[in-house]
Amino acid sequence: MIAAEGFVVVTLAFHREGKTWVGVCQELGTSTYGRTLSLASAELEDMVLLHLNALEQEGEQERFFEKHGIQFYATKPTEVTVQQPLPIDDTFFQPRTFPISRPPTPVATSRELVGAR
Numbered sequence: 001m002i003a004a005e006g007f008v009v010v011t012l013a014f015h016r017e018g019k020t021w022v023g024v025c026q027e028l029g030t031s032t033y034g035r036t037l038s039l040a041s042a043e044l045e046d047m048v049l050l051h052l053n054a055l056e057q058e059g060e061q062e063r064f065f066e067k068h069g070i071q072f073y074a075t076k077p078t079e080v081t082v083q084q085p086l087p088i089d090d091t092f093f094q095p096r097t098f099p100i101s102r103p104p105t106p107v108a109t110s111r112e113l114v115g116a117r
Contacts, residue, residue, distance in 0.1 A: 007073045007097050008052065008065070009080045012044055015091040025051070026093075027068045045096070052100055061100075072100075 011026040014037060023044035024031040030047045034040035055061045065072065080095040 006100050007076050008070050008100055009073070009077060009095055009097050010048060010070065012041070012048075012094045012096050013091050014040060014094070015089060027070050028052075045098075048096075048098055052098060056101065073097075 010028060012023055013026055014021060014023045016022070017033075020033050020035065021037045021040035022031065022033045023040040025044065025048050028048060028051050030044065030051045032040060032043040032047050034043055052061075055064050064070070076097060076099075080097060
């Protein structure tokens, strides 16, 4: 478990395809599947954490969060809600809070870099 310096809330969507459960993180596009809902959910949570860590390591958090409407919270939100599309099938949505080890750092523009000499 990482030492949390902040949190993000994302939407996990789950539906069945035959005998398999499929889970997708709406904001990240991360997806996985499992034989049971609990397996698909646990696997998707692991994949979301890996995706968030990769964004941090590559210095892409700020840009990605802004582009995909992911809000950073300095403290863990006690209530979370998400905008959900109207269900057209048996998909259900769950907002989930994930810790991140560092808040997103704004990316310097070329104008800011010129003045930094």
